[in-house]
Amino acid sequence: SLTILHEPTDIEVRPRSGTVNTYYLMQWPLMTITLRNVAPKPKVEWTMDNQSIDGVSIKETSVNYMAQDWEVEEKIQFQFWESCNGKNLQYRVTLEVVDEFGNTSEDWVEEGSIKMNCNDCPSTTPTVKPTTTE
Secondary structure, three states: OOOOOEOOOEEEEEOOOOOEEEEOOOOOOEEEEEEEEEEOOOEEEEEEOOEEOHHHEEEEEEEEEEOOEEEEEEEEEEOOOHHHOOOEEEEEEEEEEEOOOOOEEEEEEEEEEEEEEEOOOOOOOOOOOOOOOO
16 A cells, blocks of 8 residues: 655644753653644654653553544653653654665654753752861
8 A cells, every 4th residue: 555655744742852850759740742734653762861761661552544634643661760851851763764675764763851850859969068167
């Protein structure tokens, strides 16, 4: 079957890309990417500071098939640990094309990141006690 490549007309990221967001330790933050009027279904990759989070996250993808163009929504959740503090949650959305020989290549790419801060993580700054001289 032939699929016509259609770049999305609208991309909604929650929380927005380029923002700094504060979470509580052990919280399960929810991140969502919605792509409207897109075909075929895009590939969405999530990383934290360039490391895959596939084994420690829950992903849910829904596709609304409307005529020729689709609405695709991907949600991801993971438990916020102290090690997430100050890191960037990154996403990479790609549309891949396949030629007549079965070779795939990326035709369209959208990337972004969300800065993660911890509201109640223990401070890692050492305390310095003042010294007195007599």
